[in-house]
Amino acid sequence: MRYIGVVSPPSNDDRSTRLSVRDTARRTAALVNALTAEPSPDPHAIAGILLDHGEPGPVELTAGDVAGMRTAALRLREVFAAEHVDEAAEVLNRLLREGTGPLRLSSHDGRSPWHPHLDSDDEAPWGEWFLASSCMALTVLIWDGQRPPGGLCSSSGCGDVFLTVGSGPERRYCSRRCATRERVAAHRRAKAGPRSP
Numbered sequence: 001m002r003y004i005g006v007v008s009p010p011s012n013d014d015r016s017t018r019l020s021v022r023d024t025a026r027r028t029a030a031l032v033n034a035l036t037a038e039p040s041p042d043p044h045a046i047a048g049i050l051l052d053h054g055e056p057g058p059v060e061l062t063a064g065d066v067a068g069m070r071t072a073a074l075r076l077r078e079v080f081a082a083e084h085v086d087e088a089a090e091v092l093n094r095l096l097r098e099g100t101g102p103l104r105l106s107s108h109d110g111r112s113p114w115h116p117h118l119d120s121d122d123e124a125p126w127g128e129w130f131l132a133s134s135c136m137a138l139t140v141l142i143w144d145g146q147r148p149p150g151g152l153c154s155s156s157g158c159g160d161v162f163l164t165v166g167s168g169p170e171r172r173y174c175s176r177r178c179a180t181r182e183r184v185a186a187h188r189r190a191k192a193g194p195r196s197p
């Protein structure tokens, strides 16, 4: 069973059982990076990321499931590669048109609160589910922020995707690690450069 935005069945207390749009988008970014890092990602590693991001277990993925998810990841990466919100919206519109179904509500036969789905069926293949749930989250982020929902790391040799957070200055690197590596490299280049007379 696959949820788009729900981590556990409804309970009587007031705690939210729903993944926020941002949580879903975080899961998308983590999966896009893991699925595109190599041609044949390890199904156990991908299942681990799903569990880390609230998917109820057990999660068992075949090599075919992961191949389908990887195809979706390569398409979703284009949304992160867009430098302007108009371009990001255009790419998303294409994915919504070609890769997702009409909006529908599901409660997984009463096992969860009602929540939106863009895949064709609760038992849709993992690749279809991944593309659909990611498109939904990225669509809402664009709607809400009126800016690209994320970007690609500028550090040479990295290229991971990251989400746009807060309203601070535009981000260039996926992580503090990549930012530090680039700063050190720039410092070395400056030191090795021609000395002034």
Ligand SMILES: [Zn+2]
Residues within 6 Å of the ligand: 153, 154, 155, 158, 159, 160, 173, 174, 175, 178
């Ligand atoms: Zn990076």
